[in-house]
Amino acid sequence: MRRHRRGTRQRGARSLACALVAAGLSLQPATAQVPPEFRFPAEEQQAARKLAVVGGLAGVRLYEDHERVFWRTILPKLTGGRLAADIVPFDSSGIRGQDMLHLMRVGVVPYGTVLLSLAANDEPELAAPNLAMLAPDLGTLRRVVQAYRPHLAALLKQQYGVEMLAVYAYPAQVLFCRQPVSRLRELEGRRVRVSNSSQGDAMRALGATPVVTPFAEFVNEIGAGRIDCAITGSLSGNELGLHRVTTEIHPMAIAWGLSVFGANENAWASLPTDLQQIIRRGLARLETDVWASAGQDTEDGFLCNSGRPGCRFGSLGEMRWQPSISPEDETIRRRLLAETVLPAWVERCGEDCRSAWNTYLAPMTRIFLPPPAPPSARPQAGSATLIGVPPASMTPPASSSTSSR
Structure with a gap:
């Protein structure tokens, strides 16, 4: 229903x-x-x-x-x-x-x-195909x-x-921050501009405060110190001038734009x-x-913001960028998807979404959404199961980047 x-x-x-x-x-x-x-x-x-x-x-x-x-x-x-x-x-x-x-x-x-x-x-x-933390790179x-x-x-x-x-796919939406953020866990306590519910769910789970700010205004909000980070396109952020008011760009695609x-x-x-x-x-x-x-x-945005050779469409910046995603962040990404983003999405959407996920996307992600639990067990009812990979021993895959391979 x-x-x-x-x-x-x-x-x-x-x-x-x-x-x-x-x-x-x-x-x-x-x-x-x-x-x-x-x-x-x-x-x-x-x-x-x-x-x-x-x-x-x-x-x-x-x-x-x-x-x-x-x-x-x-x-x-x-x-x-x-x-x-x-x-x-x-x-x-x-x-x-x-x-x-x-x-x-x-x-x-x-x-x-x-x-x-x-x-x-x-x-x-x-x-479903564009939930936050689902696809850290274009191949995924x-x-x-x-x-x-x-x-x-x-x-x-x-x-x-x-x-x-x-x-159609739009370029990756990534994190721009005013202060150092080499790992996702460092977002705790920061105010992060998000553009949809699943991004907000992920940021809250990391201890950050999601902020909804119109696209045309968030650069000024960051420049004024009212927002610490923003999730937006790697190249569109450059075109907006984010490289002038932020110092860090994180390599993981938090989400993409699909149409x-x-x-x-x-x-x-x-x-x-x-x-x-x-x-x-x-x-x-x-x-x-x-x-x-x-x-x-996506790649051009990273190169331009960090001032690397090969920048074609953007303006050269001096932002810090580590091209590869750390194993720690890959582990955090999967746990956020399984334990926060998916349960919140199903809560908003209903049982049709649970069924669609388990039929079409659980096999490739190895994350399965269990049936709803009785009311007495509701606090843990929504948590997804990482198929075949117990949380305590989950081994992340090799590092990857948001560029197309």
Whole structure:
């Protein structure tokens, strides 16, 4: 039984549709002039069908260098001019990220990118592949998404009528701190900016105080000494100027940003099968490129913040950075995941989440969520079991880094 609500959320659909039109995004199929180099012979020419696409966050490389280029430039080439697309980022078109799935379900947004961290406010099951402390490096994140992907696709299809077509990764979210923090245990007593519930759960378990601060404000808060650390992207933190107000950057990915691209089932069904196949193949290549970029940008953030050679997109800083994750921190990470993050997530989400975790992610993580205990045993009811590895003798794996291998 789910504990969270899944309302119909019809409210606001009409006004949001108007906002999309005002942003230059038509919500109805339209004709467009096909560039000469994409035209078929006269007897095969068709007016191009124009898709309305709402993309991810504005101003980041995933949207600017990948999503926008694919839909505006690559798609017409792949389809020989039969398809074109308008695309706008959701946060520049009057749409709240929390509303994307509901707008796609009712067809206001026919094609769109959904940030799982925002959609998880109403559908906590979507948070599973990006829980704090789950994937300390990109290789682990790939395995997590591969394992959970069938369930993610089924959930979106059954509950929202959305055909999932791709899964995108943003760069790693890591710790920036004003004072030395070579080990996670050193966060005790510090105020740490977090961006979601599972990050807050992990920080509290470490003895830190989680602080929710708007993205545009936390650099000033750190500079003023009101926040000690912040969890954010290794490169985006550099672009914000965190390397000027902090001295330490920790190598472990506390979390990542994941988003899914999908289509309203009716909009998708209206496309000819051959065009569906072309889009699927094109999005598969786009997904590969996006994941490679996430790894490169994560590494670039570390290099730029620490002033190392190879910095490409950021500004050179002088931060202290140890590239490898210590065995001690790897042990702490797994215990935080098993004993704090997972139980808290299931408490918010319900038994469907427990079942989904044990079916799809317990085999690869070797962390199993036991059935709920009777009320008399509730204080320990949620603790997960580290499969085959008793806590007292748990041996951490070899050190790893957040860069893609």
